[in-house]
Amino acid sequence: MRPRATTIPLHSKTPCKLSTVINRSGTTTPDSTLHDDFSRVYTIFQSLKPNYTIVDDEGLPVYYVKTKGLRPTAPHLTMHPGKDASGPIVAFVKFIASSRTAKIARGDPEYAQNAIWEDLKRLDRWSGVRYRWEMAVLDYDGAVQRKTFVWKRTRSFNADGLPRESKNPFRRNYKLVDGESGELLAVFSADLGLGNFKQLGKLRFMDDRYGSVFRMMVSLSALVVCDWED
Secondary structure (H helix, E strand, C coil): CCCCCCCCCCCCCCCCCCCCCCCCCCCCCCCCCCCCCCCEEEEEEECCCCCEEEECCCCCEEEEEEECCCCCCCCCEEEEECCCCCCCCCEEEEECCCCCEEEEEECCHHHHHHCEEEEEEEEEECCEEEEEEEEEEECCCCCEEEEEEEEEECCCCCCCCCCCCCCCCCEEEEEEEECCCCCEEEEEEEECCCCCCCEEEEEEECCCCCHHHHHHHHHHHHHHHHHHHC
């Protein structure tokens, strides 16, 4: 039986520790084919710290992602709407020590019991490393269903139009596929080499059916994958 999300009352305003989590199970996916109609492109810029600014294809800031501060219990990544950290936290990431799992939560870490928690798991397979996560989405009929998504390395295509046969050893291309159908949903191209302190990469969405919350989760999960592989 598929695991189900645990609902938490939204009326509670008492802060709780970030250890409040929901566990998920794992799966892998087949390969996919590339779509011809590109939906939208995000460019991810990074600073020396690094913090990240995610802009859309018109150059407008969509999200600002801040890395961990000095507090030991602080999230490793916090996501804010807009160009800086002055806006509210809409999502955050907590890495689990000695584990191949990161906790991605939609909500404010000060009220972690009200957040929607998901696991992003690193899965080692004979065919390569996979990064798996889940979330609830609306299907075409407007019904809520829980979907599995998987990031995997690819050499077949990229998000930024550079030659696929690039010899850059720090170059990484990833595709995000539907965990059941293998349908291609996004492509992420990143340069993980030292000295690239301006543009980290580009994230291209192949389908916009799941909306802005899905794009937020895709963007944050892509940064987690980069952190693990850097």
